[in-house]
Amino acid sequence: MGVVERSTPFLDLSKLTKLKDVVFGCTGSNVQRITMTLQTAESINLEQITIRSPTAFRKQIVESSYQEWQDLDRLLLRFWTSRSVRPKIWFKDEKEGCDLKHLVPRLLPELSRRGVVDLVECS
Amino acid sequence: MPPPLPPEMLDLIVGFLHDEPGALKACCLTSKSWVHRTRQHLFAHLEFSLESHVKLWEEIFPDPSNSPARYTRSLSIRMSRVVTPVGGSVGGWIRTFSGVIRLHVDMRGYDGGGTEASLASLHGLSPTLKSLHLAYGSSVISSEIFGLVCSFPLLEDLALFAVCNNSKLDGWNIPSTSPKFTGCLDLRIINGIRPAVRQLLEMSSGLHFSKISVSCLEEDIESMMDLVSECSDTLESLSIYYYLPGAGFLPPFVVGQYLTAAFGCSRTQHTFS
Numbered sequence: 001m002g003v004v005e006r007s008t009p010f011l012d013l014s015k016l017t018k019l020k021d022v023v024f025g026c027t028g029s030n031v032q033r034i035t036m037t038l039q040t041a042e043s044i045n046l047e048q049i050t051i052r053s054p055t056a057f058r059k060q061i062v063e064s065s066y067q068e069w070q071d072l073d074r075l076l077l078r079f080w081t082s083r084s085v086r087p088k089i090w091f092k093d094e095k096e097g098c099d100l101k102h103l104v105p106r107l108l109p110e111l112s113r114r115g116v117v118d119l120v121e122c123s
Numbered sequence: 124m125p126p127p128l129p130p131e132m133l134d135l136i137v138g139f140l141h142d143e144p145g146a147l148k149a150c151c152l153t154s155k156s157w158v159h160r161t162r163q164h165l166f167a168h169l170e171f172s173l174e175s176h177v178k179l180w181e182e183i184f185p186d187p188s189n190s191p192a193r194y195t196r197s198l199s200i201r202m203s204r205v206v207t208p209v210g211g212s213v214g215g216w217i218r219t220f221s222g223v224i225r226l227h228v229d230m231r232g233y234d235g236g237g238t239e240a241s242l243a244s245l246h247g248l249s250p251t252l253k254s255l256h257l258a259y260g261s262s263v264i265s266s267e268i269f270g271l272v273c274s275f276p277l278l279e280d281l282a283l284f285a286v287c288n289n290s291k292l293d294g295w296n297i298p299s300t301s302p303k304f305t306g307c308l309d310l311r312i313i314n315g316i317r318p319a320v321r322q323l324l325e326m327s328s329g330l331h332f333s334k335i336s337v338s339c340l341e342e343d344i345e346s347m348m349d350l351v352s353e354c355s356d357t358l359e360s361l362s363i364y365y366y367l368p369g370a371g372f373l374p375p376f377v378v379g380q381y382l383t384a385a386f387g388c389s390r391t392q393h394t395f396s
Contacts, residue, residue, distance in 0.1 A: 010344065012348060013351070019359060022363075
């Protein structure tokens with residue numbers, strides 16, 4: 001797991017023993033917070049992790065958060081291998097900018113390589 | 124003459140037409156005995172979005188005892204007429220909807236000329252209300268919002284969408300009873316969720332939400348933690364949407380989602396016109 005800045009405030013999910021489903025709205029700049037929050041998820045009932053991307057990401061944001069995406073990739077892979085939780089990525093197809101659909105193989109390479117991430121286009 | 128069909132069969136047949144208002148209206152005119160069973164579907168989901176809708180309703184159904192409002196289960200009011208300046212009064216039309224289970228009120232259009240709004244006319248509107256969605260602006264203060272919320276003892280779902288938050292709590296006393304809060308909580312409040320979460324945490328019966336969806340600022344994390352901890356025994360689904368301070372407004376996708384959740388209806392919803 002990559003080194004994360006502990007100063008970034010994040011949510012502790014460790015007490016949520018019944019948690020089945022967690023959704024994060026991702027703007028591209030809060031990937032680290034998503035990873036840190038997910039690291040605390042201990043519920044054995046967890047069935048679904050969803051990341052929703054509302055708009056295309058700015059290229060600069062993607063470049064600057066590349067390492068954070070790698071951390072998230074490793075964590076999500078761990079959820080898949082240990083608990084069979086298959087992550088779902090919701091994206092909005094954009095003509096301009098970098099939409100998540102085309103970035104996923106680069107940002108989440110291991111999940112993409114193993115084909116264990118679902119991409120869903122939202123209207 | 125063949126014997127008439129059992130009433131249960133007629134109910135079933137009419138029930139198949141629940142999303143075909145034209146056919147239901149025709150059935151309603153078939154015989155007096157069909158009026159009740161067709162009105163259950165015709166008036167199940169109502170939306171008032173213009174002043175003229177209310178005026179028309181009051182003209183057609185001046186007598187509350189004959190009003191089909193009692194058939195309404197889902198009521199959506201997207202106008203400011205339901206709210207009044209503090210101390211004012213509103214017509215009794217709204218009070219006839221006493222069987223509503225889902226209530227959606229959009230008060231963002233209210234302009235009291237600097238006077239704060241009163242929601243007293245909605246208090247305890249339906250004793251069986253389970254779902255309350257409120258969209259409001261700065262003229263509706265927090266004590267009005269939570270006074271209204273606490274007037275529904277069986278409330279399970281709560282959605283608050285504030286385009287401009289006014290966290291004043293004038294005259295607010297923590298009520299001795301509070302709703303069940305066992306369903307979904309949806310908070311999308313400009314300037315942060317902290318005041319609303321503080322009010323919710325003061326509810327005497329505690330919070331037992333199974334689903335929470337929140338749009339929050341970075342500084343709201345602590346409030347989110349408190350909220351999540353309070354519901355730790357019951358929470359099954361959590362959605363978090365962060366947005367940046369100074370963005371001026373919630374991201375469009377958040378607003379869109381809220382409006383779909385609050386005012387979109389999977390079943391046919393009839394606008395009264």
